[in-house]
Amino acid sequence: MSEARKQIILGAYVGGVNHHTVWSDPKAGSQIAFSTFRHVARTAERGRFDFFFLAEGLALRERGGRIFDQDIVGRPDTLPVLAALAAVTEHLGLVGTLNATFNEPYELARQLASLDHLSGGRAGWNVVTSFDAFTGRNFRRGGFLDREDRYVRAQEFLAVARRLWDSWPTDAIAAERDEGAFLRQKDAGSFDFTGRQFDIAGRFSTPRSPQGHPVILQAGVSPQGRDFAAGGADAVFSPYHRLAEAQEFYRDIHARAARQGRPPGSVKVLPSASFVLGDTAAQAEERHRDVLLRQISGQTAQILLESVWNRDLSGYDPDGPLPDVDPDPTGPRVIQGRAVLHQDPFATVAEWRELAAARGYSLRDLAIHAFGRTEFVGTPAQVADRIDAFVQQDGSDGFILGSHLVPSGLDEFVDQVVPLLQERGSLRTDYGGRTLRDNLGLPAPADGTLAA
Structure with a gap:
């Protein structure tokens, strides 16, 4: 093509503790078996995706003191899964969600550097934080960290990790085993860090890895979270799927990154998304409605709204009107271990009531509207057009895609949509870089110890 197009970044995720994956589907696989993760990763690599993404669940969620089993119960640890996938893929990045509060x-830093070595430079870390005392009980740290301090710890955590990764100079790993090499390596790995959160010193045992630093991802919508992402992340998750607000977020993240001295292109913006395809637009819409009804049953709808109302809503008819009671944000949590997605429940409920009144929504209809997640619905050509347009207009740099059907759902996208994106020059036809950082078009980290 005569005009160079912005290249679309694609990540593939395996849904876990959420309602988006229809685990009850007869074609669904296991959330534990390695075959599930291997199939998704290999399919993504066949489609020339940039990376495979795995979320994290540190505690079994509870509802009313009992195990919350609306989706699945149980998930393997993130790092062993990614290490195993390194052996059955060649180019695909391997990104895991790992908590800076409880690690x-x-x-x-040692585990991630090891994964980067084992994979030949394909490791990534999605940095998350927590102030959740319920999850913290598993780590004997329940409630030890105030909500306002979670980013303080995370920022210092990331600074320490970078200090450790940079404690080995670039030439230490590549040096020949001559006398000079041994002299250089004798001094490698030394670190000393004293801060508000950490006070550690010693020698880092893992040599500098192929990327220098694993690729860092982060999700943050609050001003504090945006500053953290813009200052320290290579990619940031975006919660916005409508173009105008997505463009505003995109501009804001890049402006914050520039104010912190980072060059253009240093931070990629990536929303999550799903898709439903059909031979015609009408068929796709019909399939989409069926998927939503299977994702959000009546009971699931009640439970999703309980996360905002913080009340037991099991007595309300899912096909009836919205609950006529106000939220109870100060009461004991009805749902334990689930992320708080709405900071102001009163404002959220007021907005939902106006919407339900205007559109005649039942409780379940409202839940489908508020928590349904499929953004791209249509024929393969329509979906390719919409994804490409969103990225070319700077709504994002790409998407992290998942399917309601695990593990085989992504196959449909790779077989039918990927070739269309490749034909228009918006998606690579082969991998051009050696590492995940290369393929994402990210600058290499500077060699040498970083300041805290």
Whole structure:
């Protein structure tokens, strides 16, 4: 093509503890078996995706003191899954969600550097935080960290990890085993860090990895979260799917990154998304409605709204009107272990009531509207057009895609949509880089110890 097009970044995720994956489908696989993760990863690599993404669940969620089993119960640890996938893929990045609140810098930095070595430079870390005392009980840290301090710890955690990764210079791993090489390596790995959260010193045991630093991802919508992402992340998750608000978020993240001295292109913006395809637009819409009804049953709808109302809503008819009671944000949590998605429940409920009145929504209809997640519905050509247009207009740099059907759902996208994106020059036809950082078009990290 005569005009160079912005290249679309694609990640593939395996849904876990959420309502989006229809685990009850007869074609669904296991959330534990390695075959599930292997199939999705290999399909993504066949489609020339940039990376495979795995979320994290540190505690079994509870509802009213009992195990919350609306989707699945149980998930393997993130890092062993990614290490296993490194052996059955060649180019695909391997990104895991790992908590900066409950881990320690030395151990986690060592694990990620090891994954980067084992995969030949394909490791990534989605940095998340927590102030959840319920999850913290598993780590004997329940309630130890105030909500306002979670990013303070995360920022210092990331600074320490980078100090550890940079404690080995670039030439230490590549040096020949001559006398000079041994002298250089004798001094490698030394670190000393004292801050508000961490006070550690010693020698980092893992040599500098192929990428120098694993690729860092982060999700943050609050001003504090946006500053953290813009200052320290290579990619940031965007919660926005409508073009105008997505463009505003895109501009804001890049402006914040520039104010922190980062060059253009240093931060990629990636919303999550799903898709439903059909031979015609009408068929796709029909399939989409069927998927939504299977994702959000009547009971699931009640439970999703309980996360905002913080009340037991099991007595309300899913096909009836919205609950006529106000939220109870100060009461004991009805749902434990689920992320808080709406900071102001009163404003959220007021908005939902206006919407339900205007559109005649039942409780379940409202839940489908508020928590349904499929953004791209149509023929393969229509979906390719919409994805490409969104990226070319700077709504994002790409998408992290999942399917309601795990593990085989992504096959449909790779077989039918990917070739169309490749034909228009918006998606690679082969991998051009050696590492995940290369393929994402990210600058290499500077060699040498970073300041705290």
